[in-house]
Amino acid sequence: MAASETLLFTPIRIGGLELPGRLFKTATAETRASADGFVTDELVAFYRLLAMGGTPLIITGNIYVSRQGKSAPRQVGADHDDKIAGLARITEAVHAHGGRIFAQLNHCGRQVVPDFVGATEVVSASAVKDLLTGTRPRAMRADEIAAIVDQFGEAARRCRDAGFDGVQMHSANGYLMSQFLTPYTNRRDDDYGGTPERRTRFAREVLGAIRSRVGADFPVIIKMNGADALPLRDGLAPAELAEAARIMETAGVDAVEISVGHYESGFPMVRGTFDLCLRNMMAGSMAHLPPVRRTLLRVFRPLVAFASNLLWKGREGFNLDYTPDFKARLTIPVISVGGFRTRATMEAAIARGLCDAVSAGRPFLADPFFYQHIRDGTPGPHCVDCNACVGHLGAQPADCYHPRVRAEKDAMLAELGLG
Numbered sequence: 071m072a073a074s075e076t077l078l079f080t081p082i083r084i085g086g087l088e089l090p091g092r093l094f095k096t097a098t099a100e101t102r103a104s105a106d107g108f109v110t111d112e113l114v115a116f117y118r119l120l121a122m123g124g125t126p127l128i129i130t131g132n133i134y135v136s137r138q139g140k141s142a143p144r145q146v147g148a149d150h151d152d153k154i155a156g157l158a159r160i161t162e163a164v165h166a167h168g169g170r171i172f173a174q175l176n177h178c179g180r181q182v183v184p185d186f187v188g189a190t191e192v193v194s195a196s197a198v199k200d201l202l203t204g205t206r207p208r209a210m211r212a213d214e215i216a217a218i219v220d221q222f223g224e225a226a227r228r229c230r231d232a233g234f235d236g237v238q239m240h241s242a243n244g245y246l247m248s249q250f251l252t253p254y255t256n257r258r259d260d261d262y263g264g265t266p267e268r269r270t271r272f273a274r275e276v277l278g279a280i281r282s283r284v285g286a287d288f289p290v291i292i293k294m295n296g297a298d299a300l301p302l303r304d305g306l307a308p309a310e311l312a313e314a315a316r317i318m319e320t321a322g323v324d325a326v327e328i329s330v331g332h333y334e335s336g337f338p339m340v341r342g343t344f345d346l347c348l349r350n351m352m353a354g355s356m357a358h359l360p361p362v363r364r365t366l367l368r369v370f371r372p373l374v375a376f377a378s379n380l381l382w383k384g385r386e387g388f389n390l391d392y393t394p395d396f397k398a399r400l401t402i403p404v405i406s407v408g409g410f411r412t413r414a415t416m417e418a419a420i421a422r423g424l425c426d427a428v429s430a431g432r433p434f435l436a437d438p439f440f441y442q443h444i445r446d447g448t449p450g451p452h453c454v455d456c457n458a459c460v461g462h463l464g465a466q467p468a469d470c471y472h473p474r475v476r477a478e479k480d481a482m483l484a485e486l487g488l489g
């Protein structure tokens with residue numbers, strides 16, 4: 071076997087933590103918590119299966135740091151000490167099977183449909199309306215920013231106390247930290263806006279608040295965009311985002327995971343096909359859009375699906391175009407997410423020095439034993455990038471909703487006595 075063919079199973083260090091392999095489960099908003107954000111049996115079971123499959127690192131779906139930062143109805147929270155005991159049930163289940171798990175911490179900022187979560191006010195870096203949802207946030211005062219920074223720190227402390235092996239700052243995909251980085255969504259002229267350095271200030275303060283609670287040795291990683299993908303708007307290009315990542319490395323993050331796009335970008339984050347996705351969306355989160363937007367989407371859905379299928383056609387490792395800019399500037403591990411489906415593509419990405427590790431989302435929804443199947447070369451239910459799961463995002467538990475693939479998954483779990 072050529073050396074490059076074993077790279078995926080070579081250990082990697084993130085901060086002080088050694089992981090046995092380089093294919094991770096990335097964040098997928100699990101939507102399995104109770105209505106008030108507490109951990110449920112259903113949520114624990116989701117992670118237990120991933121750990122049983124030998125997944126070297128599991129990153130949770132985004133966890134809200136405050137009620138105001140919540141983006142979906144059954145999202146889990148780390149906003150209060152009374153959540154710690156439930157969160158500990160997750161880490162105990164994962165550790166019992168030898169797994170490792172990081173908590174992804176998030177505040178959604180303007181990227182929310184207020185009626186979907188019952189939000190009364192939406193805040194962001196600046197008052198820039200979201201073109202997809204029509205949500206217009208209010209620009210935050212400096213004291214409000216300081217309060218959110220503190221909430222991230224406290225949420226990280228709770229996650230560490232609950233036994234998580236690390237945390238991930240969600241600074242990608244147009245959520246609040248990403249809204250501060252991007253000039254299009256950050257029009258501030260105070261210490262948090264203007265220059266590239268100042269636009270990273272919020273993320274640096276969040277990191278500082280986290281470090282002050284968890285210490286220097288606890289792994290803290292960040293998810294960032296490799297490109298903002300905001301044509302005709304003032305979004306960031308790969309070199310600019312890589313420079314922001316360099317600033318975050320200097321400030322003390324232990325690894326960076328590279329994604330792409332804001333919600334306003336369309337679907338570059340989850341390439342594939344979009345017919346099932348849009349149909350499911352209309353019954354879920356988009357049912358809560360303002361009436362004009364909802365009607366427009368309903369009427370033009372087939373056209374939007376057709377255009378999306380052309381624009382964001384699926385391909386393997388689709389964010390690898392951006393990672394060279396990051397690899398050139400950083401010494402910490404660079405993780406690439408997006409479209410990894412076959413062992414050959416994953417091995418090649420690492421062997422070519424495009425990234426140090428890869429992560430995957432939808433393949434693990436289709437097959438919680440994806441890592442084991444890739445490692446052993448055995449077949450399992452295979453994600454077909456239909457994005458039915460994305461359509462149900464926030465409204466139904468994150469799972470595979472492709473009829474055939476889901477049937478294969480259910481049959482596999484039933485055969486293993488895990489159904």
Ligand SMILES: Cc1cc2nc3c(=O)[nH]c(=O)nc-3n(C[C@H](O)[C@H](O)[C@H](O)COP(=O)(O)O)c2cc1C
Pocket residue numbers: 096097098099100130131132174240242243293329339340407408409410429430431432433459460463468469
């Ligand atoms: C159902 C679903 C939920 C997601 N939730 C999150 C999330 O909570 N946080 C996040 O950073 N990315 C989230 N993503 C994006 C994934 O992390 C990942 O970037 C994307 O699915 C592309 O990777 P893949 O091709 O391996 O699925 C989600 C994706 C899906 C499909």
